[in-house]
Amino acid sequence: MWVWAKTFVNTGHRLKGRLHQTWIVPRFGFQYFIPFAQAGINNLIQDAILSADKMGVKVISLAALNKNEALNGGGTLFVNRLPDLRVRVVHGNTLTAAVILNELNPDVKEVFLTGATSKLGRVIALYLCRKGIRVMMLTYSKERFKSIQSEAPPEFQNFLVQVTKYEAAQNCKTWIVGKWIAYKEQTWAPVGCHLHQFVVPPIFELRKDCTYGKLAGMQLPDAVEGLSTCEYTMPRRCVHACHAGGILHSLEGWEHHEVGAIDVNKIDMVWEAALNHGFKPMK
DSSP states (O other): OTTTOOOEEEEEEEETTEEEEEEEOOOOGGGGGOHHHHHHHHHHHHHHHHHHHHHTOSEEEOOGGGGOHHHHTTTHHHHHHOTTOSSEEEOOHHHHHHHHHHHSOTTOOEEEESSTTSHHHHHHHHHHHHTTOEEEEEOSOHHHHHHHHHHSOGGGGGGEEEEOOGGGGTTOSEEEEOSOOOHHHHTTSOTTOEEEEOOSSOOOOOOTTSEEOOOSEEEOOTTOBOOOOOOTTOOTTEEEHHHHHHHHHHHHTOOSOBOSSOOGGGHHHHHHHHHHTTOEEOO
16 A cells, blocks of 8 residues: 555545545555655645646545645645646635634633644634634743734734643633643543534543533535445534535635635635535534
């Protein structure tokens, strides 16, 4: 597999007259974190993008670790390498952010955020602070925190607060988890806390006195045809939010690449577009 395997088609379905396929990069998850293997993985992804471009594919959506920031900058590597692409390269995480944000209780005033300086963590923090919600951002890097804080409008910057210990969130009942945590870290969550998450694999539900959100996903529109598989841990007819984001990009006919940093100004627009096309929040 390491030497000869190439990207291959796994399954497909139709939606509103468009064919959607899932292509498999023949690598295990741990291989994405082996430094000498990363160039080869990026070459596999790039070959798939070029094949898609040649075939006339409109959108190619980078799933799971294929859009890892450390691997290829959330897809920016390919857009920079291949400036003449007709196919749109999409990570789909704008919709992922929208799903997480729309899961929050509308009355929430404070959240604790881990993975706070990641692609998703950054945009979640920026979105929430604009709503006047206090965000405790867990990060040891003052420089990265200040960089994100400086992106917020000046009148909302004080709603972003750097914390360096889980202990700081012992009275906060809304956690958004973007970095895997074990029981030790979860013990700091107060009784009745709800833990939203955007971390893969999902965290273990170890606290009986807390509730846990599922990985961000959406139910496909009722018009979908030929769907014959389930996606990872998702229920039937549901896909990860980033996958739904790629499908939405195609349905809307958007001409931009969605790579790199997430644009906070597009979150509400993407959410409304998804609902208008018949995507539904997972129950």
